Amino acid sequence: MAIDTDDEIKAPVKVRISEKLSKLGNDVQGSQAWSSIFRPGSIFRKGYTDSPRNRSYVIMNSVMYHLHPVKVKRHAVKVSYTLCLGGLTFFLFILLTITGIFLMFFYRPTAAAAWDDIYNLQASVTFGLLVRNMHRWAAHLMVLTVFLHMARVFYHGAYKPPREFNWVIGVILLTLTLLLSFTGYLLPWDQLALWAVTVGTNMMGYTPVLGDQVRFVLLGGFDIGTDTLLRWYVLHVLMLPFVAVIFMAIHFWRVRKDGGISGPL
Ligand code: HEM
Structure with a gap:
């Protein structure tokens, strides 16, 4: 054929x-x-x-979709209402987790190694400088967005019943964000970090009655050293993010249970 x-x-x-x-x-x-x-x-x-x-x-x-509400109010999806500040804060947290895991591969939390590790990360690790800067800028931005988010919630009166419990969860999240930021500050082990932490822990040493004890617990001794670094490292990479994830889950669950985002006043 x-x-x-x-x-x-x-x-x-x-x-x-x-x-x-x-x-x-x-x-x-x-x-x-x-x-x-x-x-x-x-x-x-x-x-x-x-x-x-x-x-x-x-x-x-659906296991994939059930985290989303079945119905959302029109104003809740309007970017100009929430400015997506809570969502942005959450996005930055995820970005910080991913870039932070990358940084952990190249960083050892000891007084002898920390600064050199950060230096080598920037100088000889592929994308090291970029990822470090992404982590640093995302951290600064997260502090900014969480404050703006809180201001937006306050401005809309969304702290009022039935959302007062979620406001309290939010205050805990704000504290955790600031603690994450502060504990991360020490890790590069440069002069800036050492003096910031010296000033910070000295201030906390003025806590009434328990001042010396508070300072001792925070420093892991009487002075800033490897013990302090290890303590703050574990807080920074493990404990604080873990607690933050739990509180974020409660925060998002409460938004849903309180009937979604509050409406215009
Ligand atoms: C890690 C920090 C935080 C994250 C990731 C986060 C995330 C979110 C998200 C995604 C929403 C949904 C609406 C929106 O995007 O605005 C929301 C709502 C809310 N957040 Fe946050 N938030 C954080 C911190 C805070 C803080 C510091 C406060 C107050 C002290 C707060 C209080 C509230 C309240 C009351 C609502 C309900 C708002 C409404 O119904 O209009 N949150 N949060």
Whole structure:
């Protein structure tokens, strides 16, 4: 049989490939693993009809989507209402976690190694300078955005019932953000860091009654040294982020339980 053009050969091959792909798609969508991820009603499952009820069903039943509310008020998605400041703060926290993990690969928290490690990170690690600066700027920005977020919430009177509990959770988050910022400040072990921490811990030494004890606990001794560095490092990379994640989870859960973002006054 004579073959006239290339198209005549390609067309049946194309059909066969698309039939195979669609069969593969059906097999995957019919598998147990797929249905355990995408619950009934999901747009990714067969037989989905697009109706308001089905859309709610998708959100409620999907492991991927259930963190989102089924309905949001119009003003809550208007950027000019929240300025997305809470979301920005959260985004910066995630960015800080990712860049922070990168930095941990190259940093040892001892008086002998810390400064050299930071120097080498900038001088000889690929993207080291960039990632360090991203971490530093994101930290400064997070302090700024959390303050602005608090001001926005205050300005909208969103601290009033039923949101007073979430305001208190917010105050804890603000404290944690400031503590994260302060503990991170010591880690480069340069003159700026040493004197900032000397001044800071001396001030805390004036706490009524327990001043000396507070200072001793914060420094891990009587003076700033490797013990202080290790203590603040563990607080910075482990304990404070861990506590912050827990409080953020409570914070977001409360936003939902308090009926979403407060409306215009
Ligand atoms: C790590 C710090 C924080 C994060 C990641 C965070 C995140 C968020 C997010 C994403 C929202 C949803 C609305 C929006 O984006 O504005 C929100 C709402 C809220 N936040 Fe924060 N927040 C933080 C700190 C604070 C602080 C310091 C306060 C107050 C002291 C606060 C009080 C509130 C309140 C009361 C709401 C509900 C606002 C409303 O209904 O209009 N948050 N937060």
